[in-house]
Amino acid sequence: MVQDTLAVKEEHVKPQYPKGIPYIIGNEAAERFSFYGMRSILVTFLVAQFFIPQGFNQTVADAKANEISHIFVALAYAMPVVGALAADWFFGKFRVIFYVSIVYCIGHLMLALYDDNLTGFQIGLIIIAIGAGGIKSCVSANVGDQFDKSNQSLMSKVYGWFYFSINAGSVFANIAIPYINKHYGAKWAFGIPGILMALATIIFFLGRKKMIKMPPSGVNRNNFLFISVYSLFNIRKKKKGESLLDVAKQKFDPEKVEGIKAVWRVMAIFAFVPIFWAMWDQCLSEWVLQATKLEMLHLNLIFWNIEVLPEQVQTANPIFLLSFIPIFNYGIYPLLDKIGIKTTPLRRFGFGLFLTGVSFVIIALIQEKVDAGQHPSTWWQILAYMVLAAGETLVSITGLEYAYTQSPKSMKSTMSAIWLFTVALGNTFVAYVQNSISHKGFFSRYVGADFYWFFVVLLAAFLVVYLFVSPRIKERNYVTEDENKVAAETTNL
Incomplete structure (x- = not known):
């Protein structure tokens, strides 16, 4: 008592x-x-x-x-x-x-x-x-x-x-x-x-x-890299009916090996993420340089007439992003689900890639005007930022959610690191393209509006492959499984 x-x-x-x-x-x-x-x-x-x-x-x-x-x-x-x-x-x-x-x-x-x-x-x-x-x-x-x-x-x-x-x-x-x-x-x-x-x-x-302050845990040998490399170099030990990673169960924790299988499944989707970041990060670099060639924007706020500098236009991205998160979560997703269009993570991700491409179509059209010696309104670029922010809401936030739900607890940190690494891969590719342009290499043919059209076409190719691959990806929601497990254990009590 x-x-x-x-x-x-x-x-x-x-x-x-x-x-x-x-x-x-x-x-x-x-x-x-x-x-x-x-x-x-x-x-x-x-x-x-x-x-x-x-x-x-x-x-x-x-x-x-x-x-x-x-x-x-x-x-x-x-x-x-x-x-x-x-x-x-x-x-x-x-x-x-x-x-x-x-x-x-x-x-x-x-x-x-x-x-x-x-x-x-x-x-x-x-x-x-x-x-x-x-x-x-x-x-x-x-x-x-x-x-x-x-x-x-x-x-x-x-x-x-x-x-x-x-x-x-x-x-x-x-x-x-x-x-x-x-x-x-x-x-x-x-x-x-x-x-x-x-x-x-x-x-x-x-x-x-x-x-x-959590103390360090020491080197954990049951990690993604160690197990994946071991499996690759011991492929000859693979038995009939086993996956490649199963050979690592002889030396590593079997539960960790199963978790790493989940990581590789999620990476089938993550393979499409670098192209998104390759395009998204241009809004803080290539788009900023484009803004210097547009008509200067002035905002009339009550008693003040504020001149918006080209470098300040990128502020539109976080503003739109913060606005879209509640709109999508509490408005668009429930509405679509209600009328029978299920907004699965893979569908959100695919449409987010599509919107990213649309934002680049807008930027390419703006650049065509700039290439012709004109100075289009900065509001057109702000429209592109708005579309890109909608795409980011669908790709970035959904991608993080998908990585979390499709990986076991022991692998969530690994998935987070791999997610961040996709940003590095996307930016490395754009750096390579820009290096080629500056040294009169292969990509030097893609300057001005052609540069942005190149990325539109590249993304379109990725989207076609994505539409073919995504329905064939095996999913396993670990969060739902954990909740069901807890519910079952509670019922048994």
């Missing part, structure tokens, strides 16, 4: 937010401001400061700037795998986030100091990419580490605020930094993001005694 009374009291205790959360969210908002603030002016700065003064024509200068931008993003999104392994196996998340953040600050400092030296500036970009990527996989996981059974009901709310801080940092940076660059110069425009990154590091350090 006493135990029952205590249990009832425990159930009615109001859960408390973890004390370290404000420091983590404050750190994330400042870090995202620094990253997106620097990136908002990166391509236009590279063109104006380094490549046009060297005597390159506009096409080559744009291609060189875009190549550097995409290599930077590719490195930043390849590094999360390294950061995750360093945190989980050797140092723990807190140490990786803190010490890599210091490295991150050094990168920003180099951008401000070497704004007239391309070599020093590029080294600064490499250091920032290592810093941003190194902590990326650790920060969101560090949020989850702060919770236990007493307050896990608050986790979804905290993650909501966490992702809000990411988009808030992006929006404010995209508005502020281009303005600072125009009126106060590049040193301040690159220096202020560095100051924000230093602030982010200080905020994180101040919360060190209030955060829960």
